[in-house]
Amino acid sequence: LRGVTPNVSTSYQDQLSATMGQLGEACGMAGHAIQRATQALLQADLELAESVILSQTDIAATSSRAEEKAFVLLGLQAPGAGNLRAIVSAIQIVGDVERMGALASHVAKIARQRHPQHAVPEQLNGYVADMGALAAALASGAGDVLLSRDPRRAAQIRHDGDVMDELHRQLLSVLIDRGCTHRVAAGIDIVLLGGFYGRFADHAVQIARRVIFQATSRYEYPPVSRPGCDSG
Amino acid sequence: LRGVTPNVSTSYQDQLSATMGQLGEACGMAGHAIQRATQALLQADLELAESVILSQTDIAATSSRAEEKAFVLLGLQAPGAGNLRAIVSAIQIVGDVERMGALASHVAKIARQRHPQHAVPEQLNGYVADMGALAAALASGAGDVLLSRDPRRAAQIRHDGDVMDELHRQLLSVLIDRGCTHRVAAGIDIVLLGGFYGRFADHAVQIARRVIFQATSRYEYPPVSRPGCDSG
Numbered sequence: 001l002r003g004v005t006p007n008v009s010t011s012y013q014d015q016l017s018a019t020m021g022q023l024g025e026a027c028g029m030a031g032h033a034i035q036r037a038t039q040a041l042l043q044a045d046l047e048l049a050e051s052v053i054l055s056q057t058d059i060a061a062t063s064s065r066a067e068e069k070a071f072v073l074l075g076l077q078a079p080g081a082g083n084l085r086a087i088v089s090a091i092q093i094v095g096d097v098e099r100m101g102a103l104a105s106h107v108a109k110i111a112r113q114r115h116p117q118h119a120v121p122e123q124l125n126g127y128v129a130d131m132g133a134l135a136a137a138l139a140s141g142a143g144d145v146l147l148s149r150d151p152r153r154a155a156q157i158r159h160d161g162d163v164m165d166e167l168h169r170q171l172l173s174v175l176i177d178r179g180c181t182h183r184v185a186a187g188i189d190i191v192l193l194g195g196f197y198g199r200f201a202d203h204a205v206q207i208a209r210r211v212i213f214q215a216t217s218r219y220e221y222p223p224v225s226r227p228g229c230d231s232g
Numbered sequence: 233l234r235g236v237t238p239n240v241s242t243s244y245q246d247q248l249s250a251t252m253g254q255l256g257e258a259c260g261m262a263g264h265a266i267q268r269a270t271q272a273l274l275q276a277d278l279e280l281a282e283s284v285i286l287s288q289t290d291i292a293a294t295s296s297r298a299e300e301k302a303f304v305l306l307g308l309q310a311p312g313a314g315n316l317r318a319i320v321s322a323i324q325i326v327g328d329v330e331r332m333g334a335l336a337s338h339v340a341k342i343a344r345q346r347h348p349q350h351a352v353p354e355q356l357n358g359y360v361a362d363m364g365a366l367a368a369a370l371a372s373g374a375g376d377v378l379l380s381r382d383p384r385r386a387a388q389i390r391h392d393g394d395v396m397d398e399l400h401r402q403l404l405s406v407l408i409d410r411g412c413t414h415r416v417a418a419g420i421d422i423v424l425l426g427g428f429y430g431r432f433a434d435h436a437v438q439i440a441r442r443v444i445f446q447a448t449s450r451y452e453y454p455p456v457s458r459p460g461c462d463s464g
Contacts, residue, residue, distance in 0.1 A: 074306070074316055084306055091320055092327065169420065176408075176419035187408035188401065195427050 012083050015073055019090050020211075022066040024146035026097045027207065029059045031139025033104035034200055038132025041111040041193070042125055044118045052108035059101030067094040089210045093146070096203040096210075100139060103200040107132075110189050119189045127171040128190075131197040134164050138204035145208045154208035161205035168198045244315050247305055251322050252443075254298040256378035258329045259439065261291045263371025265336035266432055270364025273343040273425070274357055276350045284340035291333030299326040321442045325378070328435040328442075332371060335432040339364075342421050351421045359403040360422075363429040366396050370436035377440045386440035393437035400430045 033055050040049035070090045073083075110119050120128050141157045144150075171194050175187060265287050272281035302322045305315075342351050352360050373389045376382075403426050407419060 071313075071316060071320075074320070075313060081303075081307060084303060088303075088306070088320065088323055092324060095324065172420045172423050173416055176423075177416050184405055184409050188404045191404050191408075191423050191426075194423075195430075198427075199431075 011076075012073060015069065016083070016086055016090065019066050019069045019073070019087075020146045022069065023063060023090060023093050023097060024143040026059055026063040026066065026094075027100070027139050027143035027146060027204075029055065029062060030097055030100035030104060030200075031136045031143065033059065033101060034107065034132060034139060034197075035136035037104045037107035037111065038129065038135075040108055041119055041132075042129060044111065044115055046112060046115045049108040049111040049115070053105050053112070056101045056105040060098050063094045063097045063101075067091055070094075086214045089214045093207050093210055096207050100200050100203045103196045103203075106196045107193060110193060114189065119186065120193070121186055121190075124171065124174065124190060127167060127174065128193065128197075131164065131167050131171065131194070134160060134167065135197050135200045135204075138164070138201050142204040142207040145211050149211055149214065151212050154212045157208040158205050161201050164198060164201035168194050243308075244305060247301065248315070248318055248322065251298050251301045251305070251319075252378045254301065255295060255322060255325050255329060256375040258291055258295040258298065258326075259332070259371050259375035259378060259436075261287065261294060262329055262332035262336060262432075263368045263375065265291065265333060266339065266364060266371060266429075267368035269336045269339035269343065270361065270367075272340050273351055273364075274361060276343065276347055278344060278347045281340040281343040281347070285337050285344070288333045288337040292330050295326045295329045295333075299323055302326075318446045321446045325439050325442055328439050332432050332435045335428045335435075338428045339425060342425060346421065351418065352425070353418055353422075356403065356406060356422060359399060359406065360425065360429075363396065363399050363403065363426070366392060366399065367429050367432045367436075370396070370433050374436040374439040377443050381443055381446065383444050386444045389440040390437050393433050396430060396433035400426045 033052050036048055037052045039045065040052060067090075070087050074087050074091075113119070138157060138160055141153065141160065145154045145157065171190065175190050265284050268280055269284045271277065272284060299322075302319050306319050306323075345351070370389060370392055373385065373392065377386045377389065403422065407422050
């Protein structure tokens with residue numbers, strides 16, 4: 001905690017921004033991890049899977065440093081209601097980012113467990129690849145929102161979270177419809193994998209939601225105005 | 233926020249205890265909700281399902297009141313590192329309890345959606361009943377831990393969380409092994425339900441973990457010493 005001798009009038013905002021920046025970095029690391037975990041899964045690449053599993057510690061360490069910064073801010077003096085909420089949001093976001101890192105690691109562990117077999121039956125590869133790409137985009141988007149606090153970007157993330165739900169349902173539908181052709185173990189892997197990607201997306205959406213709450217004191221997103229997009 | 237004129241020397245502990253008590257109450261409500269949601273599901277009871285869905289608001293309101301109390305404590309004055317951690321933990325627990333209420337409501341919504349059909353094929357009733365009973369016990373246990381801060385009780389909750397993981401795996405295994413006999417929609421419902429119970433359990437385990445962190449500053453459980461119990 002060396003070097004923490006803030007000028008009270010500006011330090012909260014500056015240090016809070018630094019904390020959010022560090023969380024954004026951790027979020028980007030989680031996005032990179034889920035992207036590589038998906039690659040490890042689809043290519044049955046053991047070395048890559050191991051490297052994703054190890055990277056969970058780095059993500060947790062980066063977000064823990066952000067948490068420490070937030071606690072220092074919280075302890076400095078009574079920071080006023082708005083700043084309190086913002087600092088507590090930052091601490092809550094730490095939890096989301098850490099879970100994202102853990103979920104990327106869960107995906108990689110399934111790749112490791114089934115190696116040298118492929119965990120995903122070939123006819124489901126496309127769904128898993130789409131979910132992995134969307135999860136990585138969501139993490140990257142949540143990282144952007146942490147830096148920009150842009151409500152429209154946050155609304156986009158929520159929309160993409162709904163797309164993930166739809167992909168997840170499609171995956172399960174195809175799995176169960178053609179379930180008889182797969183090994184039971186493969187079926188369970190797919191169900192678990194679907195859950196990991198889905199929850200990864202939930203955390204990214206939750207991060208965006210918390211940032212918007214910091215900016216507006218409302219847990220609501222502005223509407224996404226895009227053709228062909230369901231609201232709900 | 234009337235009546236908040238604390239005696240500084242004792243008020244943090246007293247008011248923190250009151251906050252934890254209110255969270256314990258919300259946790260008990262979530263346990264009651266998942267128990268009734270399971271009953272609505274297994275008996276295709278629409279009225280009961282509707283009542284569980286409505287109760288989500290009450291659970292959220294109770295935990296929000298606890299959150300407001302925690303923010304008041306946080307804003308009063310620099311509360312010292314130990315108290316800061318405890319208050320932030322309480323705010324994080326609010327999120328867990330609210331998710332538990334939402335997950336119970338998700339279970340009830342599946343019952344409502346399939347009514348007057350039964351969402352769960354008869355041969356899977358036993359697994360779902362077991363998961364529902366365990367989820368209710370976990371919520372009740374997490375509520376106890378919020379009041380008692382007993383690390384051994386918390387360790388028991390972690391163990392029961394592992395039992396839930398095992399039940400979840402069994403449910404998926406039976407579903408996929410016999411998947412060909414069910415409608416696709418029923419299969420998806422079961423997969424989603426399994427995820428809801430599993431995540432409900434995760435949040436209960438997380439609450440216990442946070443309370444133990446408050447008490448010991450370590451995110452670790454003491455070992456559970458029970459015959460036939462895997463550690464891990």
